Amino acid sequence: MKTYQAVTEAVLQELREITGAAHVKTAPHILQSYSEDESGMLAHRQAEVVVFPGTAEEISRIMKLANRRRIPVTPRGAGTGVCGGVVPVYGGIVVSMERLNRILEVRENGLYLVAEAGVRTADIQAAARAKGLLYAGDPCSSDSCFIGGNLATNAGGNKAVRYGTTRQQVYAVEAVLPTGEITQFGSVLKKCSTGFCLEQLLIGSEGILGIITKVILKLVPLPPYRFDGLIIFSSLEQAVSLVPKLMQSAVNPTSVEFMDKKFVRRAVQYCRVPLPHWQDAYYVIVTLEAFCSEELARMTETLVALGETCGAVDMVKADERVWKVRRNCLESTRELSRESTSEDLVVPLLQIGNCLHTLMKKAATYSFEAFCLAHAGDGNLHFQLLRGDLPAAVWQAEVADFRKFAYPFVYRSGGRLSGEHGIGCKRVAYMEAYTDPVELAVMKKIKNALDPHGILNPGKVLREE
Amino acid sequence: MKTYQAVTEAVLQELREITGAAHVKTAPHILQSYSEDESGMLAHRQAEVVVFPGTAEEISRIMKLANRRRIPVTPRGAGTGVCGGVVPVYGGIVVSMERLNRILEVRENGLYLVAEAGVRTADIQAAARAKGLLYAGDPCSSDSCFIGGNLATNAGGNKAVRYGTTRQQVYAVEAVLPTGEITQFGSVLKKCSTGFCLEQLLIGSEGILGIITKVILKLVPLPPYRFDGLIIFSSLEQAVSLVPKLMQSAVNPTSVEFMDKKFVRRAVQYCRVPLPHWQDAYYVIVTLEAFCSEELARMTETLVALGETCGAVDMVKADERVWKVRRNCLESTRELSRESTSEDLVVPLLQIGNCLHTLMKKAATYSFEAFCLAHAGDGNLHFQLLRGDLPAAVWQAEVADFRKFAYPFVYRSGGRLSGEHGIGCKRVAYMEAYTDPVELAVMKKIKNALDPHGILNPGKVLREE
Numbered sequence: 001m002k003t004y005q006a007v008t009e010a011v012l013q014e015l016r017e018i019t020g021a022a023h024v025k026t027a028p029h030i031l032q033s034y035s036e037d038e039s040g041m042l043a044h045r046q047a048e049v050v051v052f053p054g055t056a057e058e059i060s061r062i063m064k065l066a067n068r069r070r071i072p073v074t075p076r077g078a079g080t081g082v083c084g085g086v087v088p089v090y091g092g093i094v095v096s097m098e099r100l101n102r103i104l105e106v107r108e109n110g111l112y113l114v115a116e117a118g119v120r121t122a123d124i125q126a127a128a129r130a131k132g133l134l135y136a137g138d139p140c141s142s143d144s145c146f147i148g149g150n151l152a153t154n155a156g157g158n159k160a161v162r163y164g165t166t167r168q169q170v171y172a173v174e175a176v177l178p179t180g181e182i183t184q185f186g187s188v189l190k191k192c193s194t195g196f197c198l199e200q201l202l203i204g205s206e207g208i209l210g211i212i213t214k215v216i217l218k219l220v221p222l223p224p225y226r227f228d229g230l231i232i233f234s235s236l237e238q239a240v241s242l243v244p245k246l247m248q249s250a251v252n253p254t255s256v257e258f259m260d261k262k263f264v265r266r267a268v269q270y271c272r273v274p275l276p277h278w279q280d281a282y283y284v285i286v287t288l289e290a291f292c293s294e295e296l297a298r299m300t301e302t303l304v305a306l307g308e309t310c311g312a313v314d315m316v317k318a319d320e321r322v323w324k325v326r327r328n329c330l331e332s333t334r335e336l337s338r339e340s341t342s343e344d345l346v347v348p349l350l351q352i353g354n355c356l357h358t359l360m361k362k363a364a365t366y367s368f369e370a371f372c373l374a375h376a377g378d379g380n381l382h383f384q385l386l387r388g389d390l391p392a393a394v395w396q397a398e399v400a401d402f403r404k405f406a407y408p409f410v411y412r413s414g415g416r417l418s419g420e421h422g423i424g425c426k427r428v429a430y431m432e433a434y435t436d437p438v439e440l441a442v443m444k445k446i447k448n449a450l451d452p453h454g455i456l457n458p459g460k461v462l463r464e465e
Numbered sequence: 466m467k468t469y470q471a472v473t474e475a476v477l478q479e480l481r482e483i484t485g486a487a488h489v490k491t492a493p494h495i496l497q498s499y500s501e502d503e504s505g506m507l508a509h510r511q512a513e514v515v516v517f518p519g520t521a522e523e524i525s526r527i528m529k530l531a532n533r534r535r536i537p538v539t540p541r542g543a544g545t546g547v548c549g550g551v552v553p554v555y556g557g558i559v560v561s562m563e564r565l566n567r568i569l570e571v572r573e574n575g576l577y578l579v580a581e582a583g584v585r586t587a588d589i590q591a592a593a594r595a596k597g598l599l600y601a602g603d604p605c606s607s608d609s610c611f612i613g614g615n616l617a618t619n620a621g622g623n624k625a626v627r628y629g630t631t632r633q634q635v636y637a638v639e640a641v642l643p644t645g646e647i648t649q650f651g652s653v654l655k656k657c658s659t660g661f662c663l664e665q666l667l668i669g670s671e672g673i674l675g676i677i678t679k680v681i682l683k684l685v686p687l688p689p690y691r692f693d694g695l696i697i698f699s700s701l702e703q704a705v706s707l708v709p710k711l712m713q714s715a716v717n718p719t720s721v722e723f724m725d726k727k728f729v730r731r732a733v734q735y736c737r738v739p740l741p742h743w744q745d746a747y748y749v750i751v752t753l754e755a756f757c758s759e760e761l762a763r764m765t766e767t768l769v770a771l772g773e774t775c776g777a778v779d780m781v782k783a784d785e786r787v788w789k790v791r792r793n794c795l796e797s798t799r800e801l802s803r804e805s806t807s808e809d810l811v812v813p814l815l816q817i818g819n820c821l822h823t824l825m826k827k828a829a830t831y832s833f834e835a836f837c838l839a840h841a842g843d844g845n846l847h848f849q850l851l852r853g854d855l856p857a858a859v860w861q862a863e864v865a866d867f868r869k870f871a872y873p874f875v876y877r878s879g880g881r882l883s884g885e886h887g888i889g890c891k892r893v894a895y896m897e898a899y900t901d902p903v904e905l906a907v908m909k910k911i912k913n914a915l916d917p918h919g920i921l922n923p924g925k926v927l928r929e930e
Contacts, residue, residue, distance in 0.1 A: 160655070164655075167662065189843075190625070190626070191630045191845055191884045192619070192811055193618050193620075194900075196908050197619075200662050201662065203662065248574060249686070250686035294757060294759035295755070295757050349655070350653075378656045380655075414653050417659045419654075435659075439648050440660075442661075448914070450907065462660075
C-alpha cells in the first residue's frame with residue numbers, strides 16, 4: 001500500500017496559484033457532494049479539496065504537485081458512474097472536469113469531432129446531428145454524463161450492438177499522465193501500425209492511467225430509416241434463442257434489449273401503459289436502421305421470420321410506449337426497495353441463454369427479489385437485486401452468496417464482471433479474485449510503470465500492492 | 466543497451482528437450498532463410514538456432530530459458546513482412562510458428578473462429594466462407610501470411626475501409642509473455658469494462674510484448690451483392706476529392722484504391738490489358754457491397770453521382786482486368802529497378818489530397834523514380850521509390866533527404882510512419898525521431914515493465930535504452 005500525505009494549507013495555496021483561488025473549493029457541502037457518485041456510494045474518506053481546472057496545462061501542474069507531495073488525485077466527470085470510480089477513497093484532491101466543456105471542432109467532411117473531456121455526451125450527439133451525422137456513443141445517462149467519463153469506463157449504451165462501445169468511437173485521446181506530462185494517443189487515422197495502440201489502453205482504464213482532457217471522436221452517416229419491433233415470448237429459452245440468430249442474419253441490429261417477466265410486469269404497472277401480454281411474457285425489443293427503405297423492409301422481414309422460427313407469441317411495432325417501459329425499468333423498482341444493488345455481467349452471445357437461466361434460477365432461491373434485463377445483443381446482463389425489508393445482515397450475506405456463485409460461473413462461461421459500468425472501487429476485490437493472475441499482474445506492472453507513486457485514482461480497478 | 470548471451474551447446478540441448486530434437490535446427494541454409502523477411506532485409510547477425518515449437522507450453526519454456534540465459538528471441542510467422550520485424554538483429558533464437566497451424570473451432574452461430582497463430586490467413590478466410598461467413602481481415606499477402614503476424618503488425622488489407630484493420634477483427638489473443646507466462650487477453654465479448662484492454666495493446670506491438678499463440682476472431686455475415694467501379698480522373702485534386710465525399714455518403718465502401726498516372730501506365734503495360742484512358746489518368750477503384758440489390762443500386766447511384774460531382778472523365782464497371790492491374794502494381798516496377806524502397810505513410814482522410822500533391826511534387830525533384838498508390842479510403846499512401854541506375858551513394862542520400870522532408874510533413878498533418886506494414890527494425894530510428902517523446906517514453910516503460918531483460922524481439926519498434 002502506498003502512503004499518502006494530507007492536503008495542507010501550503011498545498012491549497014499551490015493549487016490556488018495553478019487554477020486561481022475561485023476554482024479551489026473546500027466548503028464541506030462541496031467536499032461531500034464531490035465524494036460520491038450516482039450510486040450514492042460514499043467514500044470511506046472525503047475529498048480534502050475539489051479543484052476545477054480550466055486547461056490540460058493546469059491539470060498537468062496539479063499532477064506534478066501531487067507527485068511531489070504524494071497526494072492522491074481523483075479525476076471526476078459528471079459523477080454519473082455507479083461503481084465508485086470517482087469516489088476519493090484515500091481523500092486528497094478531486095479534479096473536476098466541469099470547466100473543460102467546449103466542443104472545439106465538428107468536421108463533417110472529415111467525419112470527426114473534437115471536444116474537451118467535460119462536454120456532456122448529449123451535446124456531442126446534438127452537435128453531430130446538427131451536421132446530419134451520428135455520434136454513435138449513447139449511454140443511457142447521455143443527458144448528464146461527460147464524454148471523458150464515457151471513455152474512462154468504455155461506456156456501452158443504446159447503439160452498442162451495431163456501433164460498438166465507446167472505445168470504437170474514438171480516434172484519439174489527449175491525456176495528462178499520472179506523472180503530469182500531457183500527450184495525445186492516436187490521431188484521426190483509419191489505420192495505424194506505428195507502435196502501441198495506447199489510446200485503447202487508456203480507454204476503459206477508469207482514470208488510473210491518465211486524466212482524459214480532450215477527445216477526437218468518429219462521426220458516421222445517420223441512417224434515415226428505422227424500425228422498432230417488440231417480440232414477445234412465453235419462454236426464456238425461446239426469447240434468448242432469437243439473439244444469436246439475429247446477429248448471424250445480416251440485419252445488423254442497432255439495439256437488442258431483453259426484459260424478464262418481472263421487469264415487464266413491474267415497469268408496465270409503473271408506467272401505466274398496458275402492452276400486449278404484459279402480465280406474463282418475456283420481451284425482446286429490436287431496433288433496425290438502414291439507408292434505404294427496401295433494405296429496411298428486408299431487415300424487418302428477416303426479423304419477423306426469425307421471431308416466428310423462435311416461437312414468438314406476438315410481434316408488434318414498438319412505439320414510444322414500449323421504450324418508455326424499457327427506460328423506466330430501474331426507476332420502477334425503486335419504490336419497491338430503498339436499497340438495491342445491480343450486476344453488470346457480460347457473457348458471450350451463445351452463453352446468454354444458459355447464464356440467464358442459471359442465474360435467474362439461482363437468484364430465485366434467495367429472499368431478495370431479483371429482476372433481470374439485458375442488452376442482449378451484446379451479452380450484457382443486468383440483474384437488479386432488491387433488499388426490500390430484509391435485515392441488513394441477511395441482505396449482505398445473500399448478495400455475497402449470490403455473487404460467490406454467479407461470478408465464477410460467468411467467468412467459466414467466458415464472461416467478465418462488467419460489461420459497461422466498470423470496476424471502480426465497488427468491484428476491486430472481485431476483480432482481484434476472478435481475473436487470471438497473469439493478466440492481473442500485467443495490468444499492475446503497467447499501472448506501476450506509469451504511476452510509480454500510485455497517486456492517480458488509487459483504490460480503483462486494481463488493488464494496490 | 467541490454468547484453469545478450471550466445472546460444473551454446475547447452476542451450477541447444479535444453480531446446481531439444483523442450484521441443485524434441487527434430488524441431489531444433491542449426492543448418493546454415495535454415496539459419497539464413499529464417500534470418501530475413503519478404504523484403505530481403507538481412508540481419509546484421511543471423512539466427513543462431515531456429516526452433517519449431519508445437520504448443521504454447523513449449524514456447525513458454527523457451528522464453529523462460531531465454532530469460533534465464535539472456536538470449537534474444539525473435540518470433541516468426543510466415544516471414545511475409547517487409548520491415549524486418551522477424552529479422553533476428555541480435556542473433557539468438559528464432560521461434561517459428563509454423564507448427565501451430567490448426568484451426569481449432571469455427572462457431573457459425575457464435576460468429577467466431579479459434580485458430581493457432583501459424584494458420585495461413587487464406588485458410589481462415591476459407592473456413593469462414595465454408596460456413597457462409599466472412600473473416601474480414603484480408604492483407605494482400607493472405608495466401609502466404611500467418612494470422613499471428615497479421616495481429617502482430619495490425620495488418621490492413623483489401624477490406625479495411627469497411628471492416629477496419631486486423632485489430633477490429635479480434636475478440637481475444639492467447640500469448641506467451643516475454644517472461645514466459647501464458648495468458649489470454651480478451652474473450653468472445655461484444656463489450657467489456659473489466660480492466661485494461663490488453664488484447665489491443667498486444668495487437669500491433671510487433672512481437673515485442675508477447676508471442677501470439679492463439680487467436681479468437683470475429684466472423685460477420687457475407688454480403689451477397691457487390692459492385693466494383695473504376696472512376697477515372699485527369700487531375701489529382703479531382704481524384705482525391707472523391708474520397709472524403711465517398712466516406713460521408715453512407716455507401717460504406719469496402720475498398721477505395723488510388724493509383725497515380727505512372728502506376729496506371731506502368732501496370733497496364735506490364736499486364737497488357739489496355740484500360741480506358743490508361744496513358745494519362747488517375748484511377749480510383751471502389752468496391753461496394755450490400756445485403757440487398759436495391760441497397761447496392763442506391764450505393765452505386767451515389768458513387769456515380771459523386772464521380773460526376775468530382776469531375777470524373779470516365780466511369781466503368783471494374784472487372785477482373787482492373788483488379789489485375791491494381792494487384793500487379795509493385796510487380797510491374799520490379800523489372801525497372803532491382804532495388805527499391807517503399808513508404809507506408811498514413812494520413813487523415815482530409816489530408817490525402819494535400820499530402821499526395823506535396824509528396825509527389827517533392828519526389829519529382831529527385832533522380833529516383835517515384836510511383837504512388839494509396840489505399841485511399843483509409844488514408845494509407847504507398848510510395849514506391851526506384852533506384853534504377855543511380856549510384857548507391859546518390860540513391861541513399863536522396864531517399865534519406867526525401868524522408869527527412871516527408872516524415873515531419875506527414876506528422877504535422879496528423880499522420881504516422883506506418884499504416885499497415887509496421888516499424889520492424891526498418892523504421893526504428895524514424896520512430897524514435899518523430900514520435901512524441903512522451904508517447905515514446907510510455908511505450909518504453911510498458912516494454913520494460915513486461916520484458917525486463919529486453920529479450921523478446923529486441924531491436925524492433927523501440928530503440929533499447
